[in-house]
Amino acid sequence: MENLTNVEVVTESESVPEPIMGIVKWFDPLKGFGFVVADQGGPDILLHVNVLRNFGQSSVADGARLELFAQRTERGVQATEVVSIQPPDGAHATSLADIVGLDPEVVARAPMEPARVKWFDKAKGFGFANVFGRRDDVFLHVEVLRQSGLSDLQPGEALAMRVIEGKRGKMAAEVQAWESVNTPPKGSVQD
Numbered sequence: 001m002e003n004l005t006n007v008e009v010v011t012e013s014e015s016v017p018e019p020i021m022g023i024v025k026w027f028d029p030l031k032g033f034g035f036v037v038a039d040q041g042g043p044d045i046l047l048h049v050n051v052l053r054n055f056g057q058s059s060v061a062d063g064a065r066l067e068l069f070a071q072r073t074e075r076g077v078q079a080t081e082v083v084s085i086q087p088p089d090g091a092h093a094t095s096l097a098d099i100v101g102l103d104p105e106v107v108a109r110a111p112m113e114p115a116r117v118k119w120f121d122k123a124k125g126f127g128f129a130n131v132f133g134r135r136d137d138v139f140l141h142v143e144v145l146r147q148s149g150l151s152d153l154q155p156g157e158a159l160a161m162r163v164i165e166g167k168r169g170k171m172a173a174e175v176q177a178w179e180s181v182n183t184p185p186k187g188s189v190q191d
Helices: 049-055 104-109 142-147 178-182
Strands: 020-028 033-038 045-048 065-073 076-086 112-121 126-131 137-141 158-166 169-177
Touching: 020 045, 033 065, 045 049, 045 065, 049 076, 104 158, 112 137, 126 158, 137 142, 137 158, 142 169, 158 178, 169 178
Parallel strands: 045 076, 137 169
Antiparallel strands: 020 033, 020 065, 033 045, 065 076, 112 126, 112 158, 126 137, 158 169
């Protein structure tokens, strides 16, 4: 893989460069951008919210590991496509009281259900979503988002959630961007 200082602008007629692995230095959903530090060094990579939205998310947690494509522009190196997002190291170490003691296999057997964000307040650290076809609100905690590599949610955003019955009602035990759950990996064959 070439160092990012050698990344060229890719035109449609050129071959696609190899993906770059890196860590989110910071991302601010209100500003609509952040930066990724590539594993192989080089300048920080600008990550615009529109590139994240194309992946199906409107935010990403600081410290999350990304696989992405980037190009050099007049303004520096910019991400053009997000391929994958892994939660930050240690994200799974933080657990909510409602999830502590649950068998991880029981949570994993809960289906990933389609849902929409009703509201989410990052400052308060929680919000609610509704599973399609159900009226019940599902509690969303910021720690559950971080475990999935997310940092914030917008009203109306599509999600896939594993819902459990917590001590105070229905809550999300796992949250993923809807598109990341329902988009086949690159190179896979569709029937």
